[in-house]
Amino acid sequence: MPCWTKLTTYSTYPYLSTTNSSAPASLYFYASSGTYNIAATPIFDASIPLNTLMASFKLRKSNATSNITVGVMTDPTDATTFDSITTVSPSTTGVFEQFEVNLSSYTGVGQYVAFKVAYNTTTNYIYLDDFSIGVIPLCPN
Numbered sequence: 001m002p003c004w005t006k007l008t009t010y011s012t013y014p015y016l017s018t019t020n021s022s023a024p025a026s027l028y029f030y031a032s033s034g035t036y037n038i039a040a041t042p043i044f045d046a047s048i049p050l051n052t053l054m055a056s057f058k059l060r061k062s063n064a065t066s067n068i069t070v071g072v073m074t075d076p077t078d079a080t081t082f083d084s085i086t087t088v089s090p091s092t093t094g095v096f097e098q099f100e101v102n103l104s105s106y107t108g109v110g111q112y113v114a115f116k117v118a119y120n121t122t123t124n125y126i127y128l129d130d131f132s133i134g135v136i137p138l139c140p141n
Contacts, residue, residue, distance in 0.1 A: 005076035005112070007038040014039050014117075019127055021058045021096040026129035029068065029117035039128070040076035040114040051106045054136045055113055058096040061089060062125035068117050070101045072110035082116055083108055089126075096129060102136055 006014060010030070014037045017028035029037045044050060050072055059068060067089035074081040085106060090097040103113070113133060117124050 003042045005038075005040040007040070007077060007079055009035040010037065013037045014128075017127060019060070021060070021129040026058075026060070026127040027115075027131075029115070029124070029126050029128065031117045031119045031124040033119050033123075036079070036116060036118040038073075038076070038079060038082060038114055038116045040073050040112040041131075041133070042112075044111045044113070046111060048111075050110065050113065051104050052135055053103050053113075053133050055101045055103065055131065055133050056099070057131040058098055058129045059088065059090050060096045060127040060129075061093050062127075063093060063122060065089075065121050066093075066117075066124045066126045067120065068115050068126050068128065071114050071116060072103070072106050072108060073112040073114045074108065074110040076112045076114065081110065082114055083110060084116075096127070104136060 016025040
């Protein structure tokens with residue numbers, strides 16, 4: 001997680017895990033009752049509007065209700081600045097699935113893309129791997 005910011009109610013999560021889609025590691029999130037984990041990218045230059053970008057990544061969940069929220073933050077050290085774009089979840093447990101999240105609906109001034117896992121109806125376990133970001137293509141998938 002070099003250069004990323006971790007904000008969590010735990011001292012250890014999220015962390016780099018050897019359960020991955022591609023070596024060497026994935027980012028492992030875990031949240032139980034009343035807890036959360038946030039991982040935020042390094043800052044994007046202010047000349048790059050985040051609503052022109054699309055995030056691509058793979059997710060793997062460990063139980064049926066696990067999910068992750070993709071958002072934007074103005075301050076990666078303050079959880080109250082997390083602005084949700086969408087929540088996504090793999091359809092199957094134990095398998096990495098590809099996701100693309102278009103950030104075009106974002107209207108704020110944040111310059112950090114962030115991922116948040118929080119307790120929902122049960123413990124939330126999820127792996128994030130192969131993250132990339134680029135300009136929204138003219139013909140998205």
